[in-house]
Amino acid sequence: MNTADQYLKAIYLVQLAEDGPAATGTLADALDVSPASVNEMIGKLEERELVEHEKYKGATLTEAGIERAREVLQTYCIIERFLCNVLEVEDFRGEAKALEAVIDDTVAERLDTIIDRRPECPDCFDAEDDACAFLQEPGTAD
Amino acid sequence: MSLGQRVADDHQLARLLQIGVVLEEVVEARAAQHYRSLSDEEQAAMDDALADLLEHAAEESAEHRERLEALIDELDAESVPFEEVEQLVAAKYGQTKPEDFDDILYDQLHGEETAYKFYDDLIAAIEDSDAEFGVDRDRLLETLRAIRAEEEDGVQDVADLMEEGA
Numbered sequence: 001m002n003t004a005d006q007y008l009k010a011i012y013l014v015q016l017a018e019d020g021p022a023a024t025g026t027l028a029d030a031l032d033v034s035p036a037s038v039n040e041m042i043g044k045l046e047e048r049e050l051v052e053h054e055k056y057k058g059a060t061l062t063e064a065g066i067e068r069a070r071e072v073l074q075t076y077c078i079i080e081r082f083l084c085n086v087l088e089v090e091d092f093r094g095e096a097k098a099l100e101a102v103i104d105d106t107v108a109e110r111l112d113t114i115i116d117r118r119p120e121c122p123d124c125f126d127a128e129d130d131a132c133a134f135l136q137e138p139g140t141a142d
Numbered sequence: 143m144s145l146g147q148r149v150a151d152d153h154q155l156a157r158l159l160q161i162g163v164v165l166e167e168v169v170e171a172r173a174a175q176h177y178r179s180l181s182d183e184e185q186a187a188m189d190d191a192l193a194d195l196l197e198h199a200a201e202e203s204a205e206h207r208e209r210l211e212a213l214i215d216e217l218d219a220e221s222v223p224f225e226e227v228e229q230l231v232a233a234k235y236g237q238t239k240p241e242d243f244d245d246i247l248y249d250q251l252h253g254e255e256t257a258y259k260f261y262d263d264l265i266a267a268i269e270d271s272d273a274e275f276g277v278d279r280d281r282l283l284e285t286l287r288a289i290r291a292e293e294e295d296g297v298q299d300v301a302d303l304m305e306e307g308a
Contacts, residue, residue, distance in 0.1 A: 082164075086164065086222065086226075086227075086230065087157075087160060087222065095157065098150075098154060099154075099157065099158075102149075102158070102263070102267060103161075104259060104260070104263060106252075106255070106256045106259055107161070107165065107256055107259070107260050109256070110165055110168055110252070110253065110256045111161070111164065111165075111168075113168060113172075113231065113234055113238050114164070114168060114227060114230035114231055114234060115230075115234075116234075
């Protein structure tokens with residue numbers, strides 16, 4: 001997952017939470033980068049027709065942008081589930097964030113053959129909890 | 143993994159090597175599952191070349207796993223037991239089972255290609271990193287490059303077999 005993908009995922013989640021365009025400041029906070037970096041990347045994503053940007057309002061994903069953002073979010077869910085349920089990593093959220101930049105879609109697809117992911121993924125992703133709403137963490141099973 | 147990403151420390155390196163182990167284990171376990179899933183008639187009808195390919199893939203993955211495990215051990219981390227991944231593969235095999243011999247070949251090709259891409263990116267990420275690791279950098283890279291070369295050969299072997307059958 002490259003940097004552009006991480007931005008698409010962030011815009012998608014902010015749009016869902018705000019029910020509207022993703023403001024530059026909100027994205028900068030979510031990604032822990034400067035507003036200038038956000039503006040630069042938004043410009044690149046606009047050129048690729050993945051995002052539309054309206055001054056003073058923020059960024060909105062195009063249909064192609066939404067499609068890619070959902071794939072990226074699925075890959076993120078696979079990494080989190082793999083870390084949590086297969087490797088039993090306690091800080092799976094933190095490690096998923098560190099690894100999402102270095103795990104390719106094809107690798108995630110292969111890891112997907114050994115994890116249980118819901119058919120509705122990524123709609124069950126809980127942005128506030130930064131994890132799938134159905135993810136069962138080790139030690140929390142009934 | 144994207145080019146330009148760097149491996150930051152021993153912890154992240156060990157985690158990535160663990161993922162490499164799991165990818166090898168998935169290839170190994172799926173190759174065995176493919177063979178077991180065939181009926182006696184299908185096994186009899188299976189081309190010797192395909193049977194050899196599955197056997198070789200399982201053996202090679204087991205060997206790669208052992209080499210990765212030796213590195214993980216040096217980093218004071220734990221590997222992922224094969225039995226655990228074998229059970230996970232078996233549990234989900236029904237949903238991801240290849241339909242016929244062509245699908246089996248495609249699945250093997252996908253497994254080899256994924257492993258090749260993973261090692262290729264991992265090597266680049268280590269080369270780009272200035273971090274000091276708990277394993278000798280030259281030996282680490284030498285091991286990963288040797289495994290990558292074998293994965294590349296594996297991709298070619300499956301592709302050749304697919305072409306012969308086409």
